[in-house]
Amino acid sequence: MNLEKNILAIGAHPDDIELGCGGTVSYLSSIGYEVYCVFITRGEKGGNPVLREKESQKACSILGAKEVFFGDFKDTEVSNSRDLVMFLEKLAIEKKASMALIPNEKDTHQDHRNLSLSCLPAFRKTPTILSYESPSTTSGFCPQVFFDIGEHMETKRLALEEHITQKDRDYLEWEAMMNLASYRGNQASSKYAEAFEPVRIQADYLFK
Helix, strand or coil: CCCCCEEEEEECCCCHHHHHHHHHHHHHHHCCCEEEEEECCCCHHHCCHHHHHHHHHHHHHHHCCCEEEECCCCCCCCCCCHHHHHHHHHHHHHCCEEEEEEECCCECCHHHHHHHHHHHHHCCCCCEEEEECCCCECCCCCCCEEEECHHHHHHHHHHHCCCHHHCCCHHHCHHHHHHHHHHHHHHCCCCCEEEEEEEECCHHHHCC
């Protein structure tokens, strides 16, 4: 298969991608990659699903995403299933994805865990798979890949501000996100960074 410089960023709920790898999406978009954001649910347990979908559409547009997709899976009831694997695999084939950014399995939220597990078979032919951290990721998360997002922190902040329905959520406190990005940046010898656990990296493809 002739893979392009196309990336799938996968989230269980609206705002997951923006929180976990929004700076990286902005960075990769800025250097010529086409990033497609995929949300498995519309986050109906956390607010009006129509509004939440619109918020992520706007947020991902700010980050430079090429297109945004939403699945019809139920919020808080996402399971590691054949239907989910097929949904994700279809997108990977259609978009000729060379990289997938996925949730991490080491997470206290069941939707994040189950989505992560379904991503593994769905993206089995995708050269590079990196899993990002979220506010509910556990201490077992052990990053080995970092993206310098120093020039993209402001873009990430603007994207997250689009999630007006979630503005009172603790996990959207900007100071906490700045602190995490600073901590990850220190690990990566940069000011601000986002961190990932590699599932698989086909390094030669990254330099084509």
